[in-house]
Amino acid sequence: MTLRTHDRYDYRAINDRPDFCWPEGKRLAVYVALNLEHFAFGEGLGAELIPGGPAPDVPNFAWREYGNRVGAWRLLDMFEELALPSALLLNSSLLDHCPSLAAAFLARGDEIVGHGRTNSERQSVLSEGGESALIGDATARIAAWCGQRPRGWLGPWLAQSHVTPDLLKEAGYEYLLDWCHDDQPVWMRTRSGAILSVPYPQEINDIPAIAVRRASAAEFADMIIDQFEEMLAQSAAQPLGMGIALHAYIVGQPFRLRHLRRALAHIAARRDDVWITKPGAIAQHYAALSPFDASAKSS
Secondary structure: OOOOOOOOOOOOOOOOOOOOOOHHHOOEEEEEEEEEOOOOOOOOOOOOOOOOOOOOOHHHHHHHHHHHHHHHHHHHHHHHHHOOOOEEEEOOOHHHHOHHHHHHHHHOOOEEEEOOOOOOOOHHHOOHHHHHHHHHHHHHHHHHHHOOOOOEEOOHHHOOOOOHHHHHHHOOOOEEOOOOOOOOOEEEEEOOEEEEEOOOOOOOEHHHHHHHOOOOHHHHHHHHHHHHHHHHHHOOOOOEEEEEEEEHHHHOOHHHHHHHHHHHHHHHOOOOOOEEEOHHHHHHHHHHHOOOOOOOOOO
């Protein structure tokens, strides 16, 4: 029996790969990804705090908007306090809604990652032409606003069609975050060459952990610390990459922010032992050390 496959990469076990190190001989790379998202009012997709009612669903829309008006600014202050860089997974429509928010993160040198136009839509349901237009629209808006195009992409809702990696490569992207299948970067084949998949978390992610499985703020913070400590121990055998995925309307709530600060302070205190960085830097470092070889077995 032969099952359908994506044919993007080959299987290779984590303990059967060439060894390497991150900068300064570090073995664990850690990054914080903050999703800054904008939603249509009264239509389209959106995470829910409470079961949604008929449109306009004011309670859930207002909950998400709190992240842009308050939560993200509190997170910015905390990142500054802990001297932590971040990667902004940015809906391009947010640049029209509240550009000062994105500007504040950009001013401190944070990376901007393409995250579609809005999380009110999902690119995987579009035609190839429609998806290509979505990627092009978001990319052009971000590039025009910040003066440089994003190098990485995370689709709204981590949604991909069968041709998304091809379209991203053809649009000039160097890496994507949607394939949460490994703790090291993985080269993926496309019809126009290779694109790198950088590890992104589904578990250490506040939407699945808190909004879906209803973990408490303390439990989520403990998950981050436990993930960090276990991966730091594992990285003695293989170099690893750890992401922490956050949404301002969830962890920007004061009672959750307090516990998140505890977890991130724990990591910041170990900065001499790990590489605290951004996903674009992870992609760049790995690509320089392990360039894609079409004739070799993929990782």
